[in-house]
Amino acid sequence: MSYCVNCGVELGKAEQRCPLCGTEVVNPNEPYDPKAKRLYPRQLDSPLVSLRGRRIAALVMTLLFFFAGGMCIFLNAVYAGEVTWAYYPAGALCMLWVFLFPPLMLQTKPAVTFLLSALFDALALGGFLWMCETLTDGAWFLPFALPVTGMVLGFLILNAALILPRVVKGAYIGVPVMLTVALLLVGLECIVDAYLSGTVHLTWSLYALAPCLILAGFFLFVGRYRTVKEELRRRLHM
Template sequence: MSYCVNCGVELRESESHCPLCDTKVVNPRKPYNENAERAYPRRYDIVLPAENRMMTALLATILSFLPALTCVIVDYVISEKATWSLYVAIAMGVLWSFVLPPIVVRKHRDVISLLIGTISLSLGLWLIEKIVPVKGWFMSLALPIVICASFFILIIILAAKYVVFGVLKMMAFFFSFTALMVVVIEIVTDMYMDDNVQLQWSLIVFVPLVLVSLVMLVVERKKRVKDEMRKKFHI
């Protein structure tokens, strides 16, 4: 038995080079033997990436709707009406609307996917409100949160795409926007609960996120100053 001198992987006699790091195998006691038993097949099949969008879309559709349909049928057979399975069907429909656009859409994929996802998530939540006993939460709680979240994600996508940011600046932007979103969610939740906005838990999230963003911006600044120094003084 030989072992690779570089990475220590166990080697068969049929290996002239380590399969992991390609280091040449040198073992005078166990020389390379072309005909020894191989650990894996010699032939490599090249798998060509099949760029068949329609086929993938069809597969995604089947994989989304088959479980939903199965659940509805099982539910109907057991209780003679669709109850719990409706939630599964709605969830799978929403999931499908998130999976499909990135496969089918070619231009402005992220923005279109976000738009379709937002519409379908809102529609899904509206349908759930129709079937649960507790009413009145969709318009005043779920929809504002979904729209806010989508709007924030849209801003982040557009910023990352069209505004030239460094990695640290982008992260600082992301964190401060998330902090802002958490506050908006608490405002919406408070309005829904008792029309009385009192910021509590969101501030606990807001403050550290903003602090982290500020630290990132400072570090970014420093790096810039360093780069300037390097350019000017050839350090």
């Protein structure tokens, strides 16, 4: 029989390390036997939870949206003789459906679900805005709406790819978030300037850039020094 030199407890034969403190078991008389009968098997219960409730919710939502959109088009066509305003509510409902349907039905890892949902959301939003532009004979989709939508999508994807799989964690999360917020704001001003005047002259985004960079540095500092992190956690915990 082996004992943990750190905790003083006897350890089961299948334990390679002390389950209490993680100290490795070193016993020349009775070395660790990986074939020893374990208290529990290695097989894990599936993490999947039932989709039944979600499927019902998705079905009800689809029927509801289809009915509401169809009614708008029908009433518009009957009373006005042609479809005019009904494109907007019907398009908005389609967009909303795309926003809600994938998160309800996807059963992948949280990071993958988020990335796929964000991609679908951006496509739906882009499609809706393009429809609005076409219906109003505007010329703002390509120079303004599309770059802004793409930029926000890039912001979400970059942060999700870093945060959800825990590539960055704890206080370090604040660093990419603040840096990408700064980039987003600068990019937004560039797009607005280019759309309105045709030239780019950065002003207000630089004022927003400074605090973002300071905050990113602050999060880097807090993440780097454990004592500072503990002190902040102690004083600010709720």
